[in-house]
Amino acid sequence: MSKIDKNKQIKRDSLLETAFGLFTSKGIHKTSISDIVEAAGVAKGTFYLYFKDKYDIRNKLIAHKSSGIFQRADHALNQTDITGLEDRVIFLIDNIINQLVEDKALLRFISKNLSWGVFKTVLIEAGDDSDVVFYDIYHSAFADAGTFENPEVMVFMMIELVGATCYSSILYGEPVGIGELKPYIFRTIRSIMSMHRTAGREPECGAI
Amino acid sequence: MSKIDKNKQIKRDSLLETAFGLFTSKGIHKTSISDIVEAAGVAKGTFYLYFKDKYDIRNKLIAHKSSGIFQRADHALNQTDITGLEDRVIFLIDNIINQLVEDKALLRFISKNLSWGVFKTVLIEAGDDSDVVFYDIYHSAFADAGTFENPEVMVFMMIELVGATCYSSILYGEPVGIGELKPYIFRTIRSIMSMHRTAGREPECGAI
Amino acid sequence: MSKIDKNKQIKRDSLLETAFGLFTSKGIHKTSISDIVEAAGVAKGTFYLYFKDKYDIRNKLIAHKSSGIFQRADHALNQTDITGLEDRVIFLIDNIINQLVEDKALLRFISKNLSWGVFKTVLIEAGDDSDVVFYDIYHSAFADAGTFENPEVMVFMMIELVGATCYSSILYGEPVGIGELKPYIFRTIRSIMSMHRTAGREPECGAI
Amino acid sequence: MSKIDKNKQIKRDSLLETAFGLFTSKGIHKTSISDIVEAAGVAKGTFYLYFKDKYDIRNKLIAHKSSGIFQRADHALNQTDITGLEDRVIFLIDNIINQLVEDKALLRFISKNLSWGVFKTVLIEAGDDSDVVFYDIYHSAFADAGTFENPEVMVFMMIELVGATCYSSILYGEPVGIGELKPYIFRTIRSIMSMHRTAGREPECGAI
């Protein structure tokens, strides 16, 4: 029993990792299920024992990989003694960006999928397994505390800004490399948080 | 001769518009070349007289449609007597957002393609035809004048922010509708421009 | 031992009944062995312990179900005191038709399989189990007694006529409902028997 | 144009005949579209230019082949000077039986499909092309003339009787060969017609 289940887990993981490799190297649409099973060394029918179709495995990969990024960032944050909320957010973003720089295939894969739809589904509304790390961060830091006037919009803007700008900068160095871009990103992030502060005393910094 | 050329142009435009209709309604990957030629009322082989393949026609569509948006926004700006640079930029963005709200199929199509890669290729580096409107705006306002410390990065961040946030907000009302989101976008845009002002006297507003 | 054998019988019967339900509702060709075992709640491999393949279970079902029809008809006949041979045959046919009207799924299943091949194999030549009822009827009434000049041909024609006409009439009401059709069937059956009577004194009724 | 159309007709006919050969030799369910195109010497995609799927080609074959049988029988009838209605019907049936004896593959194919559903659809309600021969026979002989009390039921019973009994007799010689069976069939056919004669004076021949 345990042995069979272990074997199943190995097969499933093998398919997931193989698919990830092919998706990131050839692109999803150029990757066929035949490619996946051949690379994974299993029979075609085996794929369908574990996944409904190509998009099922893609969604499971996105959830899994995105969750991993946030978990590692959160873990790193807990190793520090940073206390200020803004500083903690900047640390998280910096850590995530660094992860993406290190793993460009991952960035290309979740690419612009690190967007609000996925973010909310996967991370805030909590996944099926145990990928619930960010849920805690989000709620304790933003949602519950009355610090921000509209926390959901604020997080949305930060996520979208970071996701969209990093993609081009990290992958293509356009318009500048990530090293040069980071300061601007951080300043914009701080600006966004600042404008959402409830007792906002910063009218000079962005009145429409 | 002229008549034949006109006929050719009609066929080409017919294929472009038909493809756009199908791409936006069924999605690119669900649209086959057979679908396009059938809907356009031409023979299969004819397609290949004008376009290399499905992705060729898609790219030409993106360039064409994006350019149209900027041209209309620029035209509207010229009807006004707004003078301040920041205000002119806000006006352009507001106008573009309104266009996308009116034409959601268009938004879905160029979706996140209204990103830096396309933007630069299509608009700044000047297209093949005559879609050179934005080139003038960009250079006269941002690039040549020494007003901003890094104009390309600034425009990049603005474009990415607007593109990414509008997508989710306009199409899905997530996390809030575009009406509610706009003020935040504009304030962030102003903040970004402000932080790029050469004689920047705003250190308190976003130092990392 | 007895308990194990009972369990085996239960599994076998469960598979048979489940298969019958699926065959009649979805059709044989749309029913897979996976469907059967899943619905029966047993493992895939278990199927092969009892049946060779899908057609094996189908044949056993036809034999079983057809036999049941004849047994019930015969049982009902014995409850009556009808004596005339023609009348007894008409009673049997009427009873069988009524059963098929009540159980259209059964009719559809054995459909045109209630034909000579199956009939002879299953009923006259005696089945494998104990479905030997009709064998007695047939031999005592038709075969042994010298009443009819060619009893096998006679029974053959009656069976085929009833099977073929009932199918269309009961299932689709074409060309008329079974109520309207029955008198014609009975008259034809009587005519067939009449023409096979050895001392045939009925030349006016069908000389070629 | 004419040349291309001729070529298309050749391809279509080639596919039809090839499919017929395979259907009759291997059975429909054992015949794959791959088999058909391979035997016909065309590419797989070509099949789908002419037929929707396997059942589309089967239906077209049944209509085509059944129609041919009736047309040939009718043609032969017109070469004779038989006048009596009963005799004309017997001639038609005899001719059809003889055709089926000569072409057992055809019999196996349309087999029990020479039943009421197909018969009515294909022949009485008139096909799409010009297969309207039997329509004339049927209406002039049975339907319009007030000779028979319920002509549709009468024809139905004759068709079903002949179809069902011939199948077993011709293909398997069960329970007797077709030569021995024919007289019985004809006598039963005459009996059926006789009992439908409007001024029926034959109550003794089949009262229930």
Added chain:
DNA sequence: TATGAATGAGGGTTCATTCAT
């Protein structure tokens, strides 16, 4: 006996592309 994970050949179908007309 009973299981059910694994297999992989083969099914139907689509579609970009070619080329003779």
Added chain:
DNA sequence: CATGAATGAACCCTCATTCAT
């Protein structure tokens, strides 16, 4: 220039069957 019949590789997916447990 324009056509559209023909192609055939490649796709996704099913499922009867096996066999180690």
